[in-house]
Amino acid sequence: xxxxxxxxxxxxxxxxxxxxxxxxxxxxxxxxxxxxxxxxxxxxxxxxxxxxxxxxxxxxxxxxxxxxxxxxxxxxxxxxxxxxxxxxxxxxxxxxxxxxxxxxxxxxxxxxxxxxxxxxxxxxxxxxxxxxxxxxxxxxxxxxxxxxxxxxxxxxxxxxxxxxxxxxxxxxxxxxxxxxxxxxxxxxxxxxxxxxxxxxxxxxxxxxxxxxxxxxxxxxxxxxx
Amino acid sequence: xxxxxxxxxxxxxxxxxxxxxxxxxxxxxxxxxxxxxxxxxxxxxxxxxxxxxxxxxxxxxxxxxxxxxxxxxxxxxxxxxxxxxxxxxxxxxxxxxxxxxxxxxxxxxxxxxxxxxxxxxxxxxxxxxxxxxxxxxxxxxxxxxxxxxxxxxxxxxxxxxxxxxxxxxxxxxxxxxxxxxxxxxxxxxxxxxxxxxxxxxxxxxxxxxxxxxxxxxxxxxxxxxxxxxxxxxxxxxxxxxxxxxxxxxxxxxxxxxxxxxxxxxxxxxxxxxxxxxxxxxxxxxxxxxxxxxxxxxxxxxxxxxxxxxxxxxxxxxxxxxxxxxxxxxxxxxxxxxxxxxxxxxxxxxxxxxxxxxxxxxxxxxxxxxxxxxxxxxxxxxxxxxxxxxxxxxxxxxxxxxxxxxxxxxxxxxxxxxxxxxxxxxxxxxxxxxxxxxxxxxxxxxxxxxxxxxxxxxxxxxxxxxxxxxxxxxxxxxxxxxxxxxxxxxxxxxxxxxxxxxxxxxxxxxxxxxxxxxxxxxxxxxxxxxxxxxxxxxxxxxxxxxxxxxxxxxxxxxxxxxxxxxxxxxxxxxxxxxxxxxxxxxxxxxxxxxxxxxxxxxxxxxxxxxxxxxxxxxxxxxxxxxxxxxxxxxxxxxxxx
Numbered sequence: 122x123x124x125x126x127x128x129x130x131x132x133x134x135x136x137x138x139x140x141x142x143x144x145x146x147x148x149x150x151x152x153x154x155x156x157x158x159x160x161x162x163x164x165x166x167x168x169x170x171x172x173x174x175x176x177x178x179x180x181x182x183x184x185x186x187x188x189x190x191x192x193x194x195x196x197x198x199x200x201x202x203x204x205x206x207x208x209x210x211x212x213x214x215x216x217x218x219x220x221x222x223x224x225x226x227x228x229x230x231x232x233x234x235x236x237x238x239x240x241x242x243x244x245x246x247x248x249x250x251x252x253x254x255x256x257x258x259x260x261x262x263x264x265x266x267x268x269x270x271x272x273x274x275x276x277x278x279x280x281x282x283x284x285x286x287x288x289x290x291x292x293x294x295x296x297x298x299x300x301x302x303x304x305x306x307x308x309x310x311x312x313x314x315x316x317x318x319x320x321x322x323x324x325x326x327x328x329x330x331x332x333x334x335x336x337x338x339x340x341x342x343x344x345x346x
Numbered sequence: 347x348x349x350x351x352x353x354x355x356x357x358x359x360x361x362x363x364x365x366x367x368x369x370x371x372x373x374x375x376x377x378x379x380x381x382x383x384x385x386x387x388x389x390x391x392x393x394x395x396x397x398x399x400x401x402x403x404x405x406x407x408x409x410x411x412x413x414x415x416x417x418x419x420x421x422x423x424x425x426x427x428x429x430x431x432x433x434x435x436x437x438x439x440x441x442x443x444x445x446x447x448x449x450x451x452x453x454x455x456x457x458x459x460x461x462x463x464x465x466x467x468x469x470x471x472x473x474x475x476x477x478x479x480x481x482x483x484x485x486x487x488x489x490x491x492x493x494x495x496x497x498x499x500x501x502x503x504x505x506x507x508x509x510x511x512x513x514x515x516x517x518x519x520x521x522x523x524x525x526x527x528x529x530x531x532x533x534x535x536x537x538x539x540x541x542x543x544x545x546x547x548x549x550x551x552x553x554x555x556x557x558x559x560x561x562x563x564x565x566x567x568x569x570x571x572x573x574x575x576x577x578x579x580x581x582x583x584x585x586x587x588x589x590x591x592x593x594x595x596x597x598x599x600x601x602x603x604x605x606x607x608x609x610x611x612x613x614x615x616x617x618x619x620x621x622x623x624x625x626x627x628x629x630x631x632x633x634x635x636x637x638x639x640x641x642x643x644x645x646x647x648x649x650x651x652x653x654x655x656x657x658x659x660x661x662x663x664x665x666x667x668x669x670x671x672x673x674x675x676x677x678x679x680x681x682x683x684x685x686x687x688x689x690x691x692x693x694x695x696x697x698x699x700x701x702x703x704x705x706x707x708x709x710x711x712x713x714x715x716x717x718x719x720x721x722x723x724x725x726x727x728x729x730x731x732x733x734x735x736x737x738x739x740x741x742x743x744x745x746x747x748x749x750x751x752x753x754x755x756x757x758x759x760x761x762x763x764x765x766x767x768x769x770x771x772x773x774x775x776x777x778x779x780x781x782x783x784x785x786x787x788x789x790x791x792x793x794x795x796x797x798x799x800x801x802x803x804x805x806x807x808x809x810x811x812x813x814x815x816x817x818x819x820x821x822x823x824x825x826x827x828x829x830x831x832x833x834x835x836x837x838x839x840x841x842x843x844x845x846x847x848x849x850x851x852x853x854x855x856x857x858x859x860x861x862x863x864x865x866x867x868x869x870x871x872x873x874x875x876x877x878x879x880x881x882x883x884x885x886x887x888x889x890x891x892x893x894x895x896x897x898x899x900x901x902x903x904x905x906x907x908x909x910x911x912x913x914x915x916x917x918x919x920x921x922x923x924x925x926x927x928x929x930x931x932x933x934x935x936x937x938x939x940x941x942x943x944x945x946x947x948x949x950x951x952x953x954x955x956x957x958x959x960x961x962x963x964x965x966x967x968x969x970x971x972x973x974x975x976x977x978x979x980x981x982x983x984x985x986x
Contacts (some may be wrong), residue, residue, distance in 0.1 A: 136816075142791060142795055143799075144795045145794050145798045145804075148798035213786050213793075214790050214820065218784065235817050239850075240850065256840070257839035257840040258828070258840050261830070261839065298835065298839030298841070298842035298843070298858065299837045299839075303860075
């Protein structure tokens, strides 16, 4: 656990970074600190929980594979306790298995571990501004789940029934590599409304569970360790 | 009774009434036709040879009668009435033989000319059946004849069940009389034999049918009726007390039993149910059998006349009603033909009854038995019709079955192919998931660490770049393994993301232009290895533009083109760099070995996918144009 700054500037955005690989953690810390974020780093689930005692950070960036547990648990807890916190998952490959798992418990975006420092800062800024990043492959994964297949494809379970046709159209556009502006043009939307739609999509894919048993069962299906 | 439940009650009743009227009208017409045909008297020999003035001696009294004559007694075996008359013969007729022709008599005759017996019909079994209308002819030996009047004496034997009857007698030249005799024989003797043979065939066919289809007792009943009918026709009358006379008597009086069988057959055949006291139908027939077993000849005759014949009539009426109901209900051809036949038989039976009761004496010609052949023909036709229809149904069923089996086969094949495809896709997805997890946990993490570590020291930049390239390639491999359903745009979408990320540090803008909203056509045959070749080719083009051409802007154009042979996709990568010469040893040589190899790679990748690569490079920039095939090859073209 490394405190970069004891004094919080009033505008400074607090970020809790949970990453067990030290070089990667440093790299991300550097990139974020340089951009003016107030970063708290944790290497394990326990450390991260200790940081979450009093108030939630503005942004939670977490890896999924942690030495003492799974990042999904942390995301779920944070989401429940601090609904205002923006959560992003740090992924090596940006693959749907990890990203979708995180989305279903409350994450609204993902960050590639090898992204360039400027991109890392920009992505977090956009997230705070309400722009949830989404990749073509994630969009593709979601829209393919909206198509009716007799057998569920392998991978995380995803409930797509609440998505509107417009949201599915937006996902198709992203999956095919169109920019927000192009999608907005095709669908007759304002360019500014597309990120909002994407955030809505993330929110709709989130699974709200009540009982612990249900969660456990879900987790079994969602995450294969 | 609800044949057509869709119709409202009143309409249905009206329809039924009109159908009933039509049917009844047809039957009335048939009955009228019967009466008309039966009214036509058979041709008679010239009146000149007619001998009809006789003296009859019956029971000791003698009186003059004119033939035809009905006796009053039903039994005259001991003292048969003797009819004596004369006919004229002249010696000028000597060159042709003369005959005595008796068109009709009941039951037997003994004919004597000038005191010599020339004919005794009791020796002719066919003539002994009162229901057969058999004629007799006898040639008069020339020696018996003499000039002028000759005596003709006829003894009429009557043994019931009817009173005796003697029709007009003809005595004349044999060549003149015989044709009339032959005509009657044909109609009343030969024709019944033909019909009996037909009946015998029907009996055999029906017995076989019943034996094979035991669950259809109707055929068994009809077979029994036919067998009885054949037995009746071919057994001689028991005029003399033969060994089997009782059996013969039983069989000959079995007509009520036969009609009972026909009636029950019709009930079952035409879709009716077996009535509660159905067995009672056979009661009169069985009663006659019992009488035949234990009673004497006279009793049998009495019973047959007073029980058997009305029973037959009653059953005929019932049969007509059953068939009429079936015609109304099912209005099929078989029922209708059967109904017409029943009407014919019933008309003839009524006429015979009128004849027997001497209400409408008509020369004692009985036609009911003969008309029964109409019923036989109808039954035969009906069965054949039904058989043919069943065959057609079987054919239709078989054809339908063949079609259905073929359809099911096709469906199965399609579903098998689909299943195979799905299994393949599932296996691929599973493999991809496994690979991804492995790479994520191992290689991926290590590469990320390398990137992070390389950024800490100044000298590590190339290492970091290499590690980043490795990560990028890793993502490409995993991405291209995903099932994109033949939509290459989905692969290009991910490629755009990676390209954007790759170009950002170099400050190169990526213009993305999809000319049509759907971008590229869908290629159902697209396989992951095609995707990897195309994406790597595009990566190569991008790398060339970045590293060697020093471009500031790269434009990717995606379009669907149409020509005579169909639609195909086209992807272009253009840059505004300084280009390079492709041929000769000028700029290309300066470009270095690496770029040259890159170009060769691109061509080979395009060839393996069946795509065409166009490369135009000028000082103002380079354009790589990849024209996709109409159909991606199944196997690796370069490997072949």
